[in-house]
Amino acid sequence: MDKIKKKILLLPFLALLLLPAVSSYGQTAVGVAQLGSDQDARSAAVAHETTRVIELILNQMDGYYAQRLSAVKEGQEAVAVGQNDYLIHGNVEKTGQATRITLRLYGKQSQQEDWQIQRDIESAFELFDVAEQAAVALLENLSGQTLRFAELRFVNNGRPGAYRVLIDGYDAGNDVQRLRVLAGTREIQVVQDRMLAVTSLYSQSANLTEGQQRAVEFSIPLLTPEERSRVLAIEEEIAEKWDDPEQTEQVAQLFSRLDFLLADTAYSTDLVEQKERFAKMRRDFELAAAERGTPVKTEDEAAGEKPGWRLGGAVGLAIPLVHALEEHPGKAAVIYGKSLNAYLERKLLSWFAVQLNLALGDTETRLADEEVMAEGGDESPLYGYFSLETALLLQPQLDLGPVSVFLSLGPAIAIGPVRFYEGDMVERYGQSVLALSHGGKLGAGLRVGLPAGWSIGAGALVTGLMNPNAWDRLSGNPMRDSSQPALDTWRREVQLGFSKEF
Structure with a gap:
């Protein structure tokens, strides 16, 4: 019984395998x-x-x-x-x-x-x-046959525009005026790629005899009923919201929707007049909005709120790191942690982005083992880092004309080598180790827009990243991997840099 069931289940798959052979049989x-x-x-x-x-x-x-x-x-x-x-x-x-x-x-x-x-x-x-x-x-x-032909003439009695001809379902060319086809029963179609969908203007089966000349007459409309309804609905909504200052951006979006719908008017070239009319309406609206104090945002300003890419670079200067000098016990040097940061950011929503950072700098670890703390004090070992970091950031932004104030907050993960400067750390773990850390970023700053999508920005940033051993020490647990040091990167710095949106 089970064998019979298996054979029944296999039948659909066998049918699918045989379909190509059956469809081409005899051809x-x-x-x-x-x-x-x-x-x-x-x-x-x-x-x-x-x-x-x-x-x-x-x-x-x-x-x-x-x-x-x-x-x-x-x-x-x-x-x-x-x-x-x-x-x-x-x-x-x-x-x-x-x-x-x-x-x-x-x-x-x-x-x-x-x-x-x-x-x-x-x-x-x-x-x-x-x-x-x-x-x-x-x-x-x-x-081995004599091919016999008829001739079709395509006559457009409507508006000028582009169209395609299909014979028996196969593409026979664009804007065809005369076409020789085989005598016999032929399926003739004239279609257009229009605003909302592919639209059929003519579809008929014709029995053609040798030498016959047949006129295929059709009419290209300015707008189909569905297209007219869509455009009129948008135009009516624009008129309804025209004088409402709180609806300025919504009206601008409605004009953008009209621009999208009428971007390609090759299917009905007389629509160019409608495009020009809507363009004039848009200019009039932008002037009216500016006069009442609610100007329409420029493309560059609007682009900052839409998904897009930003490529940037910055230099940072951290808070002082007080570090003991081994050759002069009891004395200390003030070292300013510094960093170089290149980043590629993808804005997913107006308030949410994913960021890829390449960071280079030096810092000190706060959670090192007591056995490897530098002699003569409770300062933390200093080390340099080079890391590739990925962060998911909440990015609320407030636009104040050409200046925008922003906040960045979210989790981050980083991987890269660290290089120790302290002798005890080098003796215990080697000159450098590969660190995989996770944590988060918090920053705030301002950005000033420049031409061509460029901007200059400044802000304060805190980046906290710790490897698993550092998380263990923070929670009071034994370190899980004695071959790795407890590493934590705390970048508390001010940054200055340039970026470009595209």
Whole structure:
């Protein structure tokens, strides 16, 4: 019974594996490689158009389906044909005053070129027509049939704009005015990539006879009903909030939404007039907002509240570190801890950011073992550090014109080598050790905006980082790793630096 259940469960997977074979059963697969060309612009245009024509006609032929491939180099046909039954490839090149087009048909079963056609075209007016004739001749040789064509004329009775034509579901080109298609039953579609979605302007099945000329008429609207409703709703909301000082930023956002919706009007070029009208409305609103004392924020000011990157660097000077001098017992030197800090910050929200720091400086540890404390006092051993730090920071910010006041608070983790300056520490742990620490950052400061996204900032910062042994000593527990010292980095410093937002 269990075996039967397992077989039943396997049936869907077997069906999925067999689907590709079933879908292509009875059809001839043809790989259509992009025709190669020389540096001549005309040759490149003919190569592109001929490749498109071959693919389009193949997809209309009963019993065949085309797969577009990249260009094939000579001698690579056996590999390029892949799982296809045939490979169509070739090239277009300039030869003297003529343009030569060469098309080849490679058979997977025969493992050789089954057929080839070459045409030299001297007249620029006949260039694309002769190239199409060569493509048709190759496909007739492939199928053993005479291909019969009808002609479609595409007539736009509406507004000017860009559109795409699909024949039997396959892309037949942009802004097509005339198109030769195979006689027979064809699915004809005209679509547009519009403001809100891909919109169908024409979709009909037509039974075409050889030599028939058929007009495909459609109308491009200025706006579809859905688009008109969306734009009018935004415009009405702008009018409703126009005079409310507390809604200044909301109105600015509504204008930005209109800018986004009307960013590309190629589908209906008459919309340019609407774009200009809304642009004038926006300028009028910004003037009115400035006159009533609630100016609209500039792009640079608004960018500071949006997700973005900031790259910066700073130098810091810490509080004095009073350190005993071994060569002069009883005397001490005042050493100012210093640091260099480069950081990359990603603002995730207007008040939240992730920061990656590369810090270099010196400090002293407060939680060292009593056995390795320097002789003659209770001062802490001094050491230098070089660490890579990552922090998640809450960053509330208050904008005061070009100056902004900010606060940074959040957890941090750091890894990097430390180098000891004290003899006892060196004797016990070596010249340097690799430290992995965690803790937090707290800072406040101000930033003055400069042109092109630059700013200069100053502030106070406290960074507290401790390795596991230091956390043990702080909690009164035995240190978990006697091979590592208890290390704590306390950077209490003022900083000055530059940064750039992008």
